[in-house]
Amino acid sequence: MKRHTTLGEFIIENQKDFPYASGELSALLSSIRLAGKMVNQEIGKAGLVNIIGASGIENVQGETQQKLDLLAHELFTSTLRSRGEIAGLASEEMEDFLVFNDDIHRRARYVVLMDPLDGSSNIDVNISVGTIFSVYRRISPVGTPVTLQDFLQPGNQQVAAGYLAYGSSTILVYTTGNGVNGFTFDPGIGSFFLSHPDMKVPEEGNIYSVNEGNYVHFPTGVKKYIKWCQDVDESTNRPFTSRYIGSLVADFHRNLLKGGIYIYPQGTKLPEGKLRLLYECNPIAFIMEQAGGKASDGHTRIMDLAPEALHQRVPFFCGSKKMVEKAEDFMAQFTN
Numbered sequence: 001m002k003r004h005t006t007l008g009e010f011i012i013e014n015q016k017d018f019p020y021a022s023g024e025l026s027a028l029l030s031s032i033r034l035a036g037k038m039v040n041q042e043i044g045k046a047g048l049v050n051i052i053g054a055s056g057i058e059n060v061q062g063e064t065q066q067k068l069d070l071l072a073h074e075l076f077t078s079t080l081r082s083r084g085e086i087a088g089l090a091s092e093e094m095e096d097f098l099v100f101n102d103d104i105h106r107r108a109r110y111v112v113l114m115d116p117l118d119g120s121s122n123i124d125v126n127i128s129v130g131t132i133f134s135v136y137r138r139i140s141p142v143g144t145p146v147t148l149q150d151f152l153q154p155g156n157q158q159v160a161a162g163y164l165a166y167g168s169s170t171i172l173v174y175t176t177g178n179g180v181n182g183f184t185f186d187p188g189i190g191s192f193f194l195s196h197p198d199m200k201v202p203e204e205g206n207i208y209s210v211n212e213g214n215y216v217h218f219p220t221g222v223k224k225y226i227k228w229c230q231d232v233d234e235s236t237n238r239p240f241t242s243r244y245i246g247s248l249v250a251d252f253h254r255n256l257l258k259g260g261i262y263i264y265p266q267g268t269k270l271p272e273g274k275l276r277l278l279y280e281c282n283p284i285a286f287i288m289e290q291a292g293g294k295a296s297d298g299h300t301r302i303m304d305l306a307p308e309a310l311h312q313r314v315p316f317f318c319g320s321k322k323m324v325e326k327a328e329d330f331m332a333q334f335t336n
Contacts, residue, residue, distance in 0.1 A: 119247025130249025205259025
């Protein structure tokens, strides 16, 4: 029987491929793995210990935080702070970034941005949720407190990104710029094992994922693309299938495996779209590009956008390369 590779073994074996080849980044990924295991455990018993539902607190975007949002944020923050591998952390659940300036963080060279629990409103109805993370090498001098500019870097400067999907099984998918690999959690042993090596998204797909309930607010280019997806054309295997869960990690993970496109455009209700550039779009775009796909705001590559604020929102088109390019064609043709 073939022995499976654990996430820890894989990180060590591939450490030479990490940018700047330091054990610090390996340790950081191990910290994220540990925090993910703790969040997974809490999600599994959420309905038993009164941590489902709204907390009654609003985040910086004016959205009501779920109890598990706050718990996941606290678990990742405390785990990453205690290990000493990062100099600062920015979270979708905080208005400002955290500076880690204790002695163990003095020489830390990385910062982390994250959405601790993506799709958390789905917890109440037992639908898959996830964690999204992004790692950058700081640009301020090592040994000094991190600054806002350390976090406002374009996505093309990421050194690692990934997500955990908590569903029928728990999987951790990540990239350090040398392909994408997925690891499934074995709760009996307590370890993640390599289950999806060198993940590649099909160049074409037949799934489109968009909240069609907002159709009336979509730009004309998006409306035209959706109608194109629904047209009958055997030569292009249309009509395509509509699949939308409402949890970015779950929708993205399905499309990564099967091929498809995920769209969250701008609209009159959300002029800049709903998704955050730093916490969701950049890390997901990095993974998708490393898997052979594409991600843009409908016109420009997501990872080339210059961030202007920690909680900046942008339109998001992400998935199989040819599907995204087709959507971009419609966006270019219809500009309103």
